[in-house]
Amino acid sequence: MMSPVSFAIERWTSASRLTAALSAALLAVLVILPLFASGLVVDKATTLFVYVLLAVMWNLLAGYAGLVSVGQQAFFGIGAYFALRLVDFGVPPYMALVVGPLGAGLVGAALSVFALRLKGGEFAIAMWVIAEALRIAVMFDPAVQGETGTSLLALNAFDPELRRNLTYWLGLGGLTAMLVATFLLLRSKIGAAAQAIRDDEEAAGSIGIDVMRIKQIIFVLAAVGCALAGTVWLASAITFQPRTSFGVQWTVFMLFMVLVGGLGTFEGPIVGAVIFFLLQEIFGDFSVWYLAGLGFVAIAFALFLPEGIAGWIQNRSEVRLFVTGRKLRINPQ
Amino acid sequence: MAADMASSSPLLQGVGIDKSFGAFQVLKAVDFHAARGEAIGIVGPNGAGKTTLFGVLAGAFPPTAGTVRLYGDDITDMSATARCRRGIARTHQVPRPFLGMSVFENVLAAANHGAGLAGGTAEALAVETLERTALLHLANRPAAALGLLDRKRLELARALATRPQVILLDEIGGGLTEVELHLLTDLIGTLKGDGMTIVWIEHILHALLRIIDRLVCMNAGEVIADGEPVAVMADPHVMRAYLGSGVE
Ligand SMILES: Nc1ncnc2c1ncn2[C@@H]1O[C@H](COP(=O)(O)OP(=O)(O)OP(=O)(O)O)[C@@H](O)[C@H]1O
Ligand SMILES: [Mg+2]
Numbered sequence: 001m002m003s004p005v006s007f008a009i010e011r012w013t014s015a016s017r018l019t020a021a022l023s024a025a026l027l028a029v030l031v032i033l034p035l036f037a038s039g040l041v042v043d044k045a046t047t048l049f050v051y052v053l054l055a056v057m058w059n060l061l062a063g064y065a066g067l068v069s070v071g072q073q074a075f076f077g078i079g080a081y082f083a084l085r086l087v088d089f090g091v092p093p094y095m096a097l098v099v100g101p102l103g104a105g106l107v108g109a110a111l112s113v114f115a116l117r118l119k120g121g122e123f124a125i126a127m128w129v130i131a132e133a134l135r136i137a138v139m140f141d142p143a144v145q146g147e148t149g150t151s152l153l154a155l156n157a158f159d160p161e162l163r164r165n166l167t168y169w170l171g172l173g174g175l176t177a178m179l180v181a182t183f184l185l186l187r188s189k190i191g192a193a194a195q196a197i198r199d200d201e202e203a204a205g206s207i208g209i210d211v212m213r214i215k216q217i218i219f220v221l222a223a224v225g226c227a228l229a230g231t232v233w234l235a236s237a238i239t240f241q242p243r244t245s246f247g248v249q250w251t252v253f254m255l256f257m258v259l260v261g262g263l264g265t266f267e268g269p270i271v272g273a274v275i276f277f278l279l280q281e282i283f284g285d286f287s288v289w290y291l292a293g294l295g296f297v298a299i300a301f302a303l304f305l306p307e308g309i310a311g312w313i314q315n316r317s318e319v320r321l322f323v324t325g326r327k328l329r330i331n332p333q
Numbered sequence: 334m335a336a337d338m339a340s341s342s343p344l345l346q347g348v349g350i351d352k353s354f355g356a357f358q359v360l361k362a363v364d365f366h367a368a369r370g371e372a373i374g375i376v377g378p379n380g381a382g383k384t385t386l387f388g389v390l391a392g393a394f395p396p397t398a399g400t401v402r403l404y405g406d407d408i409t410d411m412s413a414t415a416r417c418r419r420g421i422a423r424t425h426q427v428p429r430p431f432l433g434m435s436v437f438e439n440v441l442a443a444a445n446h447g448a449g450l451a452g453g454t455a456e457a458l459a460v461e462t463l464e465r466t467a468l469l470h471l472a473n474r475p476a477a478a479l480g481l482l483d484r485k486r487l488e489l490a491r492a493l494a495t496r497p498q499v500i501l502l503d504e505i506g507g508g509l510t511e512v513e514l515h516l517l518t519d520l521i522g523t524l525k526g527d528g529m530t531i532v533w534i535e536h537i538l539h540a541l542l543r544i545i546d547r548l549v550c551m552n553a554g555e556v557i558a559d560g561e562p563v564a565v566m567a568d569p570h571v572m573r574a575y576l577g578s579g580v581e
Contacts, residue, residue, distance in 0.1 A: 005469065007460050044525050189445040189455075196431045196442050202393060203429035208417035208447030264433065327474040328437045328460065 001311075009225070010186065010327040019321040030172055034165040042168050046236055048277045049171035050229045053178055055257035055269030055276075058226035060182050062190065063264035065218040068120070068197030070251045071127025072226045074134050079104040079227025081138050081236040084152055088143060093154045094166055097235055101174075101227035107134075108223025112216045135246035149241035152234055167235040170178065174228040181221065183266065186324040194218050199262075237271035252291050257297040262308030266322035271310050342527025343385035343402070344369045344530050345390060345421065345499050352385055359385045360396070360530040361554040367499060372521075372531040374541035374562065377551035378574055382428050383534045387501045388530075388552070391423040417447045420498030424484035424491075426534075430476035437463065437472040440486055440494045465520060466490040482508055499530035506537050518543050520539055526569055538566070550574065 034042050085102030103191040140144045185191050193214045196204040261272025343366040352360035389396045392413035401409045444455040463469040466486045479543045487503050522544045535541050548562035552574040558565045
């Protein structure tokens with residue numbers, strides 16, 4: 001009989017501890033940023049939070065669970081729509097902006113039963129069809145006034161500076177909560193199961209992984225995250241137009257950020273979002289040519305640098321800023 | 334000991350299994366049973382339907398007709414996931430590792446989800462399984478970096494880490510050196526000694542003969558012989574099926 005191997009599991013490295021400490025320090029600075037930064041900076045930072053949140057959610061779906069969706073704008077839009085309607089029913093606006101995304105999570109849970117039965121390209125297209133169907137359904141609501149859209153007028157009751165700061169904190173809080181949730185989920189056995197499904201769905205089933213349930217957890221979390229991005233966007237734009245909120249450009253942005261930054265890495269979508277944010281600052285418009293250019297760059301990355309910028313660096317360095325895996329250390333006898 | 338265990342009721346059973354892919358019928362009225370603690374070898378020429386039978390037993394796909402039973406319960410409509418959790422594990426002839434994960438993470442996922450263990454208990458089972466399958470030194474290697482033989486070991490490790498009652502092994506011995514094959518057969522013998530039911534598809538007869546109680550021979554989608562290994566090998570139908578195809 002062999003004596004049992006003495007071992008330890010390494011889940012933190014000195015680099016990842018340092019990253020966690022620096023992230024906490026960065027968070028502390030960001031929390032008080034509005035107290036000393038200009039309104040313009042606060043607005044820009046809020047926009048960046050939306051981009052990072054969207055990218056992290058799309059990467060969670062595609063990079064960690066193999067669920068390539070081109071319809072996440074469904075949740076971006078429906079979250080904003082729910083928030084609007086909740087305000088109509090008398091819910092305080094900033095509470096509605098948080099509760100709306102939870103409603104979108106319920107919609108995600110219901111849709112998951114159908115959508116997740118589809119595989120690969122069929123799933124991707126189904127998500128796009130769902131986004132379009134939800135947009136049309138929302139436009140039938142008289143309160144939305146069809147194409148014209150509506151506004152979250154209740155926010156005008158706030159002092160503009162307070163409103164700007166509250167929206168900023170909503171974005172920061174939402175992003176932090178979703179980043180932490182994603183990190184913890186990926187480190188859990190659910191995260192490992194999602195990656196197994198991504199790599200080989202049939203093999204995952206054969207070792208006892210409940211493929212449908214794991215996909216549903218990821219799908220619903222991503223729905224809530226995308227919806228939060230949608231309500232933060234609504235709070236800063238105030239106007240709600242179905243064509244914008246449910247627009248396919250959000251998918252182009254997500255694809256761009258994740259493919260350029262690095263699919264299936266924790267750092268990738270953050271890097272990609274910062275690059276996208278800078279591009280928006282330089283070229284910032286939503287014209288068809290701009291979207292086509294973004295899509296072209298994303299495809300070029302998928303073809304020629306599929307691991308993205310973060311993945312390219314990780315292939316050349318042992319250092320990991322965020323460790324989601326487990327290293328086994330055997331103790332000498 | 335194996336003999337009286339083998340005489341108890343079937344643990345895993347396939348009754349009248351037909352399986353067609355499109356118009357092509359791969360399995361024709363196959364009856365298969367494995368008793369608790371029994372070790373069974375399956376042989377047959379290429380394309381006989383051996384792997385397909387495993388697919389039906391493990392729930393990778395439903396049979397076109399017939400019934401699969403576990404402890405007498407009809408599990409024909411049960412998912413592969415549920416079957417694994419109820420004690421059926423399999424390896425894949427063409428290994429299917431989770432390429433984006435390390436060897437240890439591959440096996441830990443099986444301990445977590447298949448064996449239903451958590452935390453340190455699951456980790457200890459994963460480590461023990463890696464040691465038994467001679468993969469411990471590769472624990473932190475990305476599965477994508479493994480060669481074919483180590484990928485086969487990983488198939489075995491992952492299946493074992495689900496803590497199965499019955500394990501379906503699909504050609505895990507091919508390509509090993511004599512020494513490695515001997516160690517592998519010893520390991521499978523140990524599993525059998527622990528009471529695990531073994532079903533092993535393998536072209537290397539002398540390895541099979543070291544541990545099996547019974548030999549099943551398939552040809553062209555049918556079971557053509559089933560019984561005591563030496564008798565099955567001497568069966569004229571088996572000899573004819575193998576004419577011109579190499580069996581060691
Ligand atoms: N998914 C599939 N679709 C179509 N045909 C298939 C499929 N799987 C197997 N077959 C066919 O079924 C037949 C039996 O295949 P199977 O893999 O079960 O044979 P086998 O006995 O395991 O052979 P080998 O010794 O080569 O592994 C083969 O002719 C194969 O081409
Ligand atoms: Mg085969």
